[in-house]
Amino acid sequence: MMPSFYQLLKKIIQTGIGKARLFMAAGGLGIAMILLLIAIQAHTDFDQLLHNQRNANESADFLVINKKITNAMMGQNAKSEFTPAEIADLRQQPFTEAFGFITSNQYKVTAAAPGELHFYTDMFFESVPDSFIDVKNDEWKWTPADNTIPIILPNDFLNLYNFGFALSQDLPQISQETVKALPMKVTISQGLMTQEFTGRIVGFSDRISSFLVPGSFMDWANSKFGSGQVAAPSRVIIKTKDPSNPLLSKYLEEKGYTTNQDKIKYSKTKLIVQMIVSVIGFFGLVLLAFALVVFSMFIQLVIASCKKEIQLLVTLGTAPRQLQRYLMRQFVPLYITIGIVALLLVAALQWLASAKLAGHDMFISQWLSVGTACAALLVIVLVYIVNRSSVSRYINAIS
Amino acid sequence: MQIQLENLVPVPLRDKIMQRSSDIWNRQVTFTPGGFTKIKAPSGTGKTTLVHYLYHIRTDYTGQVLVNGKTWDSYSKDAIAGMRQEQVSVIFQDLRVFEQLTALENIELKRVMNAAPYCTAEKVKEMAARLNVTHVLNQSGKTLSYGERQRIAIIRALVQPFQWLIMDEPFSHLDEENAQRAALLIAEECKARNAGFILTDLDNDNRFAYDTHYNL
Numbered sequence: 203m204m205p206s207f208y209q210l211l212k213k214i215i216q217t218g219i220g221k222a223r224l225f226m227a228a229g230g231l232g233i234a235m236i237l238l239l240i241a242i243q244a245h246t247d248f249d250q251l252l253h254n255q256r257n258a259n260e261s262a263d264f265l266v267i268n269k270k271i272t273n274a275m276m277g278q279n280a281k282s283e284f285t286p287a288e289i290a291d292l293r294q295q296p297f298t299e300a301f302g303f304i305t306s307n308q309y310k311v312t313a314a315a316p317g318e319l320h321f322y323t324d325m326f327f328e329s330v331p332d333s334f335i336d337v338k339n340d341e342w343k344w345t346p347a348d349n350t351i352p353i354i355l356p357n358d359f360l361n362l363y364n365f366g367f368a369l370s371q372d373l374p375q376i377s378q379e380t381v382k383a384l385p386m387k388v389t390i391s392q393g394l395m396t397q398e399f400t401g402r403i404v405g406f407s408d409r410i411s412s413f414l415v416p417g418s419f420m421d422w423a424n425s426k427f428g429s430g431q432v433a434a435p436s437r438v439i440i441k442t443k444d445p446s447n448p449l450l451s452k453y454l455e456e457k458g459y460t461t462n463q464d465k466i467k468y469s470k471t472k473l474i475v476q477m478i479v480s481v482i483g484f485f486g487l488v489l490l491a492f493a494l495v496v497f498s499m500f501i502q503l504v505i506a507s508c509k510k511e512i513q514l515l516v517t518l519g520t521a522p523r524q525l526q527r528y529l530m531r532q533f534v535p536l537y538i539t540i541g542i543v544a545l546l547l548v549a550a551l552q553w554l555a556s557a558k559l560a561g562h563d564m565f566i567s568q569w570l571s572v573g574t575a576c577a578a579l580l581v582i583v584l585v586y587i588v589n590r591s592s593v594s595r596y597i598n599a600i601s
Numbered sequence: 602m603q604i605q606l607e608n609l610v611p612v613p614l615r616d617k618i619m620q621r622s623s624d625i626w627n628r629q630v631t632f633t634p635g636g637f638t639k640i641k642a643p644s645g646t647g648k649t650t651l652v653h654y655l656y657h658i659r660t661d662y663t664g665q666v667l668v669n670g671k672t673w674d675s676y677s678k679d680a681i682a683g684m685r686q687e688q689v690s691v692i693f694q695d696l697r698v699f700e701q702l703t704a705l706e707n708i709e710l711k712r713v714m715n716a717a718p719y720c721t722a723e724k725v726k727e728m729a730a731r732l733n734v735t736h737v738l739n740q741s742g743k744t745l746s747y748g749e750r751q752r753i754a755i756i757r758a759l760v761q762p763f764q765w766l767i768m769d770e771p772f773s774h775l776d777e778e779n780a781q782r783a784a785l786l787i788a789e790e791c792k793a794r795n796a797g798f799i800l801t802d803l804d805n806d807n808r809f810a811y812d813t814h815y816n817l
Contacts (some may be wrong), residue, residue: 204709204722205706205709207710207714209703210713213702214710402655511699514697514699516682517685518685518714518757519711520698520714521682524682526716596765
């Protein structure tokens, strides 16, 4: 069997000359790749952890945002209102996926329980766009022809009553069903104008701590009983993919806004993890750069040590392109091996980490993320391109 | 493929050349495609230099070497490599055999350099037999005698397609009988390709039916 052209080239161009350098470059590339992949994988894992701790069905979270009430602001309600400029700014933040006003009533509201319950209270209503409400209900609608107002109560409110007030005052605890069954007499008034409605509780919200009525009712009542002017909102609601986004908590802090702190408590942890991951990733990149330099030196050494042979090959008609392809063919299996080994190592780490974390009720995928695999591919392609250009540069220099 | 020389003068030999007359240096020369051309050149007149200029491995000259009407410099390295694989072949005076390869591998290297080899491996064996080098084919290039190297270099030049074969004293290390065999083989291979050659040598000879004679 006659040897092929590349087999003959292998006898002429000895790539064994810079073995030490090649090992250094390969080792450096391997470690760089592992660091980079770990950084990317850790980033994905942490995201996964955060999202698993929340309601798995909800891909987004809703935050009610208001200004912090300070002592200096007390008595000046206008200071807690959002100006149009502030609203526009909040709307265009990258973390804001959707934005809605919480509209307050501009009239007096009183509610009375029916029959013998002797319950009477002043209260308030607010409304938000329907897409922000977590209670899906057919009864949640209102037209001016209706005398019944659907109302959503905060879950916390019923809990406060049942476990705080009722127990201490020796009053009966009430179930959600009972509350829903009770029609309330709701009177709204402004000056001498009054109108009576029947209020019916249609649901309980975990998301928004307020007494909610449909937007259509609020608009109608505000125009009929209110001042007629649209009041500036003092509470707004936003939809966000990731409430632990450090950008979000930093923004709120800078502006002096507050929200449900529980929802954004992971942002600090996330910041720290992101920092660590960035540092690992940065070292990975630096190491990758060094590995590329050493590779380039190795290539230079190989070509310089075979200078005469390469020149004779070119004289005999070998195209620089053929030599380049031959040399790259020597290196590519090495890159791919390094890439696969690094991927396998990180995959093993991921598997171990997932098993370990599962013991603490934290769940991450057992497998590598697509992003990590893509990153490995990207690094291999980068190394290939850089080495190819050094091969062609050094060959061109001597041929 | 047409080769033309325009006022070609090697820079290192300029003074020497200007003192005497030459059919090649500082002239307009067009080598007729398919023609057998002999250039007779006494030692020191730049015979090897001319071969290197024609094959574009040296460029220290004034004037021009035109290939198909264009200077060598205007071709890319890959284009030149393509021409050396398909259109022009060479036998160097210093033979230039890879010592780390066997004699056969030296020939094979040239044969399989083209993705589609011009001649078969059997044809190589046949040519080796005609030049009496079959017994050294598996010997390392390092251990070959000059005569053997020269015959290997001749076979190597003949395994590729070409329109021009450039030879620099191709029989200098061969005895009369082997030189005759080699000349016969070269002439046959040139005819088979409708190719011409440019041969430089020290003396007159009648090994080929030359179409053109020049004195360097």
